[in-house]
Amino acid sequence: MRNILRKLRLEQEINQTEMAKLCGVSRQTIHAIEVDKYNPSVELALRISHILNTSVEDIFIYEVSYEK
């Protein structure tokens, strides 16, 4: 799963610290999500989408890979 959180956050001129405060998590967690090191819980993903005024699917892109 990849995401465009960084892009959307910068578009709305919110820095990582502010984003973290709004989401109720640490700044490191926001960074970890942005660099695809951590997949947030459904609740956090919904909170992020609410803050950025968009849908979860627009931020987090699930790439399906079917192994044959």
Next chain:
Amino acid sequence: MKNKFIYPTKKNMLIIWFLLQILVGLLFILNSFSWLKLLSLQFVVLGIICVWEYKPVQEFDERELALELKWKNRMFEATAYCMAFPLMALALNPALEGWKVFSSFAVPMFSTMVVLSALMKLELGSFFYPTE
């Protein structure tokens, strides 16, 4: 209830480091000085600072909690082995002096805790608590 947790900020860590240096100095006043002893005591001092909890568990977010659980589990497993080996040694040879066998595992146990704590903080993304 007021939170009595002392956060590992840079300032707090420096204070503790100075206090522990006084303790090290006192140990040298009471005992003889040797460079090896100084080195090992400095390792203990840095180790104590290293195992200092980043913040109370209640304040961890979901990612930090998951990491804490992962690393604490590893720490527990490693230290459990450090306890199991002397127990096995005592079971095989009951004539051994228990305190000697257990104390020989104190250094690896403490070293493991220090290394794993440092790795946990590395993965958490911060060694010092950011605000006062």
